[in-house]
Amino acid sequence: MNAPAPLPFAWRIGGPQGSGVLRMALLFARACARGGREIYSRREYHSNIVGRHSYFDVSVAGRPLFSHRETPDLLVSFEAETVARHALAVASGGVLLHADEPGVPLSALRFLDPRLREHLSAELAAGDLPPSTDGLLELARRRGVHCLALPYGDWLARLAAGHGGRKAVAKTVNTLGVAVSAGLLDLPLEDLLWAVAQTFAGKPAVIEMNQDAARLGWEAGRADRPAGTAKLSAAKRKEGRLLLGGHEAVALGKLAAGLGLQTYYPISPASDESAFLEAHTRLPRSEGGPLVLQVEDELAAVNMAAGGALTGARCATATSGPGLSLMTEGLGWAGMNEVPLVITHYQRGGPSTGLPTRTDQGDLLFAIHAGHGEFPRLVLASGDVNDAFDDALRAFDHAERFQLPVLHLLDRALTGCLQTVPRFRPARHRIERGRLATDAVGAVPRFAFTADGISPRPLPGGPGAPFWTTGVEHGEDGRVSEDPVIREKMMEKRARKLETAARAIPVADKLAEFGDPQARLVALTWGSTTGALREALHFLPELRVIQIRLLWPFPAAELEARLPDDALLVVVENNYSGQLAELLAARTSRRAAHWVLKYSDRPISAEALLPVLEAIRDGRGEPRMVLRNPLE
Template identity: 35%
Template sequence: MPAHHDQHPRNGRAGAALAATPEPGTGAGPGAGTLDLSITIGGDAGQGVESSGAGFTRALARSGLHVFSITDYRSRIRGGHNFYQIRVADRPLYSHADPVHVLIGLTEETIKIHLDNLAPRAAVIYDQEFRHVDAEALRRHHVRPVPLPLAQVAKKHGSKVMMNTAALGAAAGLMNYNVEYLESVIKENFASKGDRVVEANLKVVREGWKLARDAAGDFPYTLPDPGGRPRRMVLHGNHAFALGAVAAGCRFIAAYPMTPGTSLFEWMVAHSQELGIVAKHAEDEIAAICMAIGAGHAGARAMISTSGGGFSLMVEALGMAGMVEVPVVLVVSQRGGPSTGLPTRTEQGDLLFAIHASQGEFPRIVLAPGTVDQCFEAAVRAFNLAEHYQTPVIVLLDQFLSTHLRAVEPDTFRWEDVRHDRATTLTHPQLDRLDGPYLRYRDTDDGISPRAIPGHPRAVYAISTDEHDEEGHISEEIRNRRQQMEKRMRKLDTAQAEMRGPAWYGPEDADLTLICWGSTYGPCREAVDLFNRDKGEGGRINLLHFSDLWPFPVEQTLPELRKIRRAVAVEQNYTSQFARLLRMMTGFEVHATVNKFDGRPMSPQEILTHVEGEVPVRA
């Protein structure tokens, strides 16, 4: 049996031991470039942690640096510790990373929680009025206390609520980062609140910057201004998928908001009028999927965004879409379960559920993009596959992929290459030339019947959720049941040829292969680079990533599995669901598994902590 490694919440020290200690003044960290720093902003819900982190991320990107940031928040409106971690480098980033080099503590609790995840000589920025922060204890921990009058500065210019703005300015000043980039973001973020609010925040950020700059001394972790300001987009997986859906011709979305899928729906709603999209906030998830199925039946490219709990409610209607052969795209952004579970955390626990959801058997396609970049393409493919095969397509995202921000190049999303596959939907001229009666569910060699949008006089047909004949009329006859069941399921054999096999990253002659799917690609990729850079002489690792999960690409996978010397499956679930699927479909059994199910995303250092002992040592 494979070994099972239980991953626990990050405590930092195990991971920090694997990260290279940066040289003074460079910030060189886990990556291959000369700059690699992590910044964490922590505080209570309601203190603007998320908005501050997102704003700082955009400011860093505007200077030409690469960014990758994650947010960690509790499922409560106010109170409770939240934090936002930003990684910045001079090369493309695919994951967050430990340890942290600058900690901004908006509460005293933040410092206690994150202290063990700080790099040597890291800085802790906090308000000088905090009564229970022991500066000497921080120094004994080999980190630098930076107490500043943050609340006082905020109140001087209007309100204590701007303390987070002062803290951002202080972080920029400490790292000698050009404050103008932060100022540009502040002007945009507060423009709707008037010049007075904008000017107050600008004064606060400038004063915070100057205070920290004066106190910086020989702080080793600095941020250069690369200049040139290359234009990059900073967005997360949900927004990238929404852009792809627009490019794919989506004209209808229905949803009942459910974290972490809500921001996808919100984006579509916000842009619905200018893009000609019908967006329906349904009374519940059952209504949402039924609306989308209706829209798909009427000819619109339709989708639903939800999470695992909402998807559970949609299961019966999912079967209806399979039976009546209506194209519909379901975006399921996974979170920890069961029940309401961990509403604001991440997990990969819905894979086998998505493949087998609903009673009975019917074809569906399941995709799981691995990066923000891939979310755009996955959306385009999902709509094309759904319409071509006239079947539901389920796209598995998760909280990590749906919410982390990453800087991407503008030409990452190639709109000019997008094509709409409507080959199996008959046009009005084709229906005009129809020879004989129109059979909506005609038995065909590939399982795909010719689809007609309602409204043409020569394509009037019945649609039934009971078993039906080729015309759509209810039938319980044995021969008909066999014919229609075999016809529908034949789509899986046809679609399998379009499924993409796994993708490699890393050296071909690796001694160990990380097998992953969906969003674990980024942390695994960074782990491969980190290991091979630091320990490549004793052995090398690579990764094999799967994004097309059902129908499983067996023929495309088997040759790749033969190249593996030793395999470790890396998954954010308890039962190694993909490793089980891989064994079921190919007979291949991994040698060990790394599983994390505490709701927090894996970092590259965590992965390496658990796989180092699995890498064979070269002679």
């Protein structure tokens, strides 16, 4: 057996929302990626505009990454709440950067959750330490964490001289912190400066100021390097890569697919995708760009997209949580009227308002069953940023080929992440528009009975005769019919499309396999939790991972054929009830022996998964195992 891969380096930055945490994480990730390294990051934030705590984990390694770590090797902080929330999470032997300021009692931190304050106070009391950030730093030191106090104030005073005063340079404190960490890690200065220029592109004075801050911080970090600190020294540049998040990949996939109209109602976290599309509809395009319209509610969003799709445009909407609940009416209409409609659904914590900015995989069975009555739909789920692009692009082909609504599921973890991926190659894709009857002259019955269930699709404004559609049950010509025989035939016709889709979609698009195909320990998953399992493979070679990418129609036969009789099945999901496990039991003859679940609405990491998988491998696993981390 080969030696296990080294752990990815884990970097964390925290701060109040609105203070630039996201931008600084992007800055650090860019600098590392520029140096040829691979990145995966996770983002945590509150449903709040300004003031509540947010943090970002950036994992860095020489191999592709798909998962974050829960124990950072290096923490960058600027204020007391970040120290309070994360000091106990920093790995032993790691580094904690904090402002050189007096300690703060935990009781003075107004946004620290009472439960966490009690947890931290108990830890401190056990170590005979005061309930303050000073106590937490001391506790970290006892675990071998190097706590470095940074004189941000002095540095800002130095920078102020050349850049218009203290107020003007105040925000460069972020860059200073990031730069110190870069210096400590021996990250090449030129990569850091490049990342600064990228991050503040278009603002030359801001770039110059932040590059000065970067140099200052970087030098200080180099000088202060504790012995044994990990190194991210110069590595070989890799060309042709992108650094982006899931919602950006989806937007790019939609643009490549020829998106004509996207309608949406603002909701976290789905709006990030529509905001990106809105910002980029004007880019140079050979054949026009999409319209993106914010509308009055999700009812309007889904039905406007359906109205557009009826005319032949590629139309989509994007939503989260309660938005999909409102869209179920329109989803059913699209199913009944065989309208190619793409709904991108970014899962967040539910039910009700739930946890709007936290991740969850609790909408799988809902997506499969949403809507009254029975009608075919496709449900896809992306496991990483690569999948997000591919699935967004293919969703339109599926929708048009099989003339049905396609639900593309992502989860919040994937939406707010950053991942390095090979540059997307849309030119390799072949768009399929299905059975369009645009040149037909005369009457084309919209719902003609066919062997595969798919009818030629007329569009208004073409040379053919007008056509009718209705959400009422109808005959081939789209005229209302309550005839029992017509009803049976129409139900059968619509259902046949799902069988056609199941036959036509390649198995590689239905499930992805990773690891040793002979391994007896088989983990099944879907969505972004796939990443934690792929990362776990590096440390647990006796593991095999199967990611279900097409959740409906469920690829039961293909999955069963890949599972040896003695396979020990583990299902890993970010939800409470094990929805994939339920689906497996309902659609196949197999049952999962172990359900590994997490429903704090924080993402699953390889780090947390490994001891659980090892226990299962060694026969020490429980049927239901819940992953918990009180410090996330």
